[in-house]
Amino acid sequence: MTYEVGGGSMIRAIRERWRQGYRTMAYPEQAPVLSDRYPGRPALDPARCLADCHACSEACPTGAIVADPGLSLDLGRCLFCAACSNACPRGAIEWTGDHRMATRSREALVMKDRELELALSLDVTLHRLFGRSLKLRQVSAGGCNACEADVNVLSTVGWDVGRFGIQIVASPRHADGLLITGPVPENMRLGLEKTWMATPSPKLVIASGACAIAGGPFAGHPEVMGGAAATLPVDLFIPGCPPHPVTILDGLLRLLGRLDSAGRSDSPRG
Amino acid sequence: MSLAELYNGGAVLLAEVPRLDWEELRAAVVGEVAVGGRLAALTGRPEADGIEVLAVLVRPEQGCLAAGRALVGERFASLTPACPQAHWFERELAEQWGVVPEGHPWLKPIRFHRSYRAGRDAWGRSPETPILPGVTDFYRVEGDEIHEVAVGPVHAGVIEPGHFRFSCHGERVLHLEISLGYQHRGVERALVAGPDRRSIHLAETLAGDSTVAHATALCQLLEGLGGCQASPRADVIRAVALELERLANHVGDLGALAGDVGFLPTQSFCGRLRGDILNLTAELCGNRFGRNLVRPGGVAFDLDPERVERMAAKLAAVMRDVRGAVELMFETSSVMGRLEGTGVVSPAQAVEMGLVGVPARACGLDRDVRAELPSGMYRFAQVPVSTWHTGDVFARAWVRWLEVQRSAQFIGDRLAALPKGPIRVDSPPIAAGSLAVSLVESWRGELCHLAITDPAGRFASYKVVDPSFHNWMGLAMALREQQISDFPLCNKSFNLSYCGHDL
Numbered sequence: 001m002t003y004e005v006g007g008g009s010m011i012r013a014i015r016e017r018w019r020q021g022y023r024t025m026a027y028p029e030q031a032p033v034l035s036d037r038y039p040g041r042p043a044l045d046p047a048r049c050l051a052d053c054h055a056c057s058e059a060c061p062t063g064a065i066v067a068d069p070g071l072s073l074d075l076g077r078c079l080f081c082a083a084c085s086n087a088c089p090r091g092a093i094e095w096t097g098d099h100r101m102a103t104r105s106r107e108a109l110v111m112k113d114r115e116l117e118l119a120l121s122l123d124v125t126l127h128r129l130f131g132r133s134l135k136l137r138q139v140s141a142g143g144c145n146a147c148e149a150d151v152n153v154l155s156t157v158g159w160d161v162g163r164f165g166i167q168i169v170a171s172p173r174h175a176d177g178l179l180i181t182g183p184v185p186e187n188m189r190l191g192l193e194k195t196w197m198a199t200p201s202p203k204l205v206i207a208s209g210a211c212a213i214a215g216g217p218f219a220g221h222p223e224v225m226g227g228a229a230a231t232l233p234v235d236l237f238i239p240g241c242p243p244h245p246v247t248i249l250d251g252l253l254r255l256l257g258r259l260d261s262a263g264r265s266d267s268p269r270g
Numbered sequence: 271m272s273l274a275e276l277y278n279g280g281a282v283l284l285a286e287v288p289r290l291d292w293e294e295l296r297a298a299v300v301g302e303v304a305v306g307g308r309l310a311a312l313t314g315r316p317e318a319d320g321i322e323v324l325a326v327l328v329r330p331e332q333g334c335l336a337a338g339r340a341l342v343g344e345r346f347a348s349l350t351p352a353c354p355q356a357h358w359f360e361r362e363l364a365e366q367w368g369v370v371p372e373g374h375p376w377l378k379p380i381r382f383h384r385s386y387r388a389g390r391d392a393w394g395r396s397p398e399t400p401i402l403p404g405v406t407d408f409y410r411v412e413g414d415e416i417h418e419v420a421v422g423p424v425h426a427g428v429i430e431p432g433h434f435r436f437s438c439h440g441e442r443v444l445h446l447e448i449s450l451g452y453q454h455r456g457v458e459r460a461l462v463a464g465p466d467r468r469s470i471h472l473a474e475t476l477a478g479d480s481t482v483a484h485a486t487a488l489c490q491l492l493e494g495l496g497g498c499q500a501s502p503r504a505d506v507i508r509a510v511a512l513e514l515e516r517l518a519n520h521v522g523d524l525g526a527l528a529g530d531v532g533f534l535p536t537q538s539f540c541g542r543l544r545g546d547i548l549n550l551t552a553e554l555c556g557n558r559f560g561r562n563l564v565r566p567g568g569v570a571f572d573l574d575p576e577r578v579e580r581m582a583a584k585l586a587a588v589m590r591d592v593r594g595a596v597e598l599m600f601e602t603s604s605v606m607g608r609l610e611g612t613g614v615v616s617p618a619q620a621v622e623m624g625l626v627g628v629p630a631r632a633c634g635l636d637r638d639v640r641a642e643l644p645s646g647m648y649r650f651a652q653v654p655v656s657t658w659h660t661g662d663v664f665a666r667a668w669v670r671w672l673e674v675q676r677s678a679q680f681i682g683d684r685l686a687a688l689p690k691g692p693i694r695v696d697s698p699p700i701a702a703g704s705l706a707v708s709l710v711e712s713w714r715g716e717l718c719h720l721a722i723t724d725p726a727g728r729f730a731s732y733k734v735v736d737p738s739f740h741n742w743m744g745l746a747m748a749l750r751e752q753q754i755s756d757f758p759l760c761n762k763s764f765n766l767s768y769c770g771h772d773l
């Protein structure tokens with residue numbers, strides 16, 4: 001290997017940049033490309049349940065699925081581990097591969113015999129403020145670094161959330177809201193609350209991942225609060241363990257009113 | 271009296287692990303370390319008449335582990351003065367069990383929680399006094415023009431919380447003290463009384479970027495205790511996933527290092543490439559971090575020839591771009607000027623602190639569990655140990671790049687020769703009254719899971735030692751005499767886990 005000073009390295013950088021090519025994905029104009037094994041949103045068919053069968057709830061590590069009375073699944077607690085569908089003798093739980101899962105309320109995450117109510121746009125006033133420019137401060141409060149990594153990836157050239165006016169900023173003073181990951185340990189409660197207080201109003205709170213919604217695999221531990229909603233008002237819930245980047249982006253774009261119901265962009269080029 | 275010998279992933283009856291006097295155990299540990307051994311774990315558990323301390327050492331020359339135990343009272347002579355790599359373990363013992371290692375040079379909490387024995391506190395704090403993270407004594411440098419800089423727990427980037435306290439003279443850092451515990455979620459305590467349906471998920475989220483490594487460590491442990499073995503096919507799939515995890519994180523780190531010195535092309539390329547490697551893991555199991563793949567007795571997802579072909583082709587394409595991105599960085603003198611000579615750790619310091627993983631190999635130490643204590647697929651197919659000798663940020667970056675190339679080669683070779691057979695075998699109930707130790711070389715370094723089972727075959731005690739537990743002190747030492755503005759660069763060159771440490 002040789003080290004050069006001057007123009008040689010600049011030319012190499014330009015040549016490599018050319019070789020790496022244009023890498024920002026076509027989503028949301030086109031559907032995202034996902035692994036055929038990506039589970040996505042589960043779908044329930046309670047009609048298939050056997051009487052007195054609790055195979056799914058007995059297999060579930062977080063109590064997300066309840067067989068009785070009537071099959072219901074709390075997407076906020078779900079780790080998407082498929083323990084329930086593997087245990088079910090009748091195929092009452094299926095994985096749809098659909099990445100769209102974010103909701104505006106905690107209750108909407110509990111799936112029973114109805115369609116999931118996907119997140120609606122902010123009201124007119126907040127939409128006017130944030131619709132074209134949303135700056136978020138990310139706070140990891142007990143997050144295991146998987147949620148954090150897949151928030152980080154949104155800022156890479158592949159996803160480039162900057163094209164939607166969304167940016168992760170370094171200070172709560174610069175932020176329109178917090179994007180929280182993790183089950184909020186007691187030891188991070190004060191840190192989180194102070195960060196929230198340092199964010200100017202009006203502000204949004206987004207809970208991303210099973211931990212931030214309901215404690216995830218740590219639910220019930222005395223060392224954690226059991227999610228962001230235990231201490232702050234949450235405006236958007238994004239399920240997953242961790243949520244796929246496209247699930248996070250879908251939730252953010254819905255919040256900003258930038259996706260139609262089919263999940264496509266409302267306007268050309270975002 | 272000699273220690274009990276055991277193998278990585280194996281179990282022994284607890285009764286066969288000699289119970290020594292603390293003085294004897296202390297001397298045995300010091301003796302092992304003097305001949306090239308290192309502490310893999312030092313952990314306590316409550317007994318009727320005190321705390322039983324269990325020490326597990328790596329004997330790299332023999333390719334095995336050595337274990338011994340001793341009962342200690344409320345106070346005992348600290349091991350740390352004679353064996354500095356015990357310092358963090360002894361602080362943990364004090365915090366968890368309210369015992370005092372006398373003569374410990376810097377006995378402070380590490381995670382800021384109450385002792386696990388009600389009414390026993392190593393610092394004599396009353397049960398009414400709240401325990402707040404970071405509220406403790408900090409090492410102080412005094413003198414004219416000395417100032418302190420406090421950073422965190424909440425940082426400017428998308429990273430986990432931790433507190434850093436710098437004592438500086440101008441831009442020069444004289445000392446850095448790192449105070450953690452903000453991520454403490456009570457994982458070890460929740461694992462006790464298991465295994466149960468949550469155990470594997472707790473392992474997978476101990477450090478989410480090391481999902482495959484921690485899940486493999488737990489499964490290897492359960493298989494050792496159950497007396498079963500994953501099939502060769504499952505071993506290969508686990509190893510492929512573990513090396514993909516290494517690849518993704520190393521490539522991400524190389525990009526982040528480029529970003530920290532303001533070299534945006536490589537930062538930009540590697541950010542995207544890391545995602546592409548995570549997608550390869552998703553190709554395997556549907557999850558970008560390898561969740562739900564590694565299960566007791568094997569793996570939950572198989573590979574068919576088409577998938578293998580697809581993965582191999584994608585990996586080859588990704589590696590072409592990784593090579594271009596990384597070579598560009600190492601060929602650029604302005605980058606090299608910032609990496610070389612920054613944040614140096616000497617080999618002697620690394621040995622003394624018991625560093626593991628990339629930071630150890632960047633000091634020329636050939637520490638790698640895959641080679642020293644091979645388990646699973648690594649018993650049959652070896653990955654060469656990658657080292658460099660300069661101990662600086664460059665060395666830690668360079669070792670990552672060497673490992674990226676060797677892991678990619680390994681994955682390609684394994685995918686090309688997938689053994690036949692089942693992907694999962696039944697895992698029998700686990701042995702009672704036993705000790706099992708399981709080590710895995712994660713992308714950060716050696717991680718250790720240790721369990722002691724009760725007479726009913728449940729976990730009576732579960733210990734996790736993330737590589738970060740060994741290495742945080744290394745970062746503190748690397749910062750001495752550096753410009754404070756080089757902290758992000760040094761920090762990224764270690765890239766340690768907060769949640770893996772805080773548990």
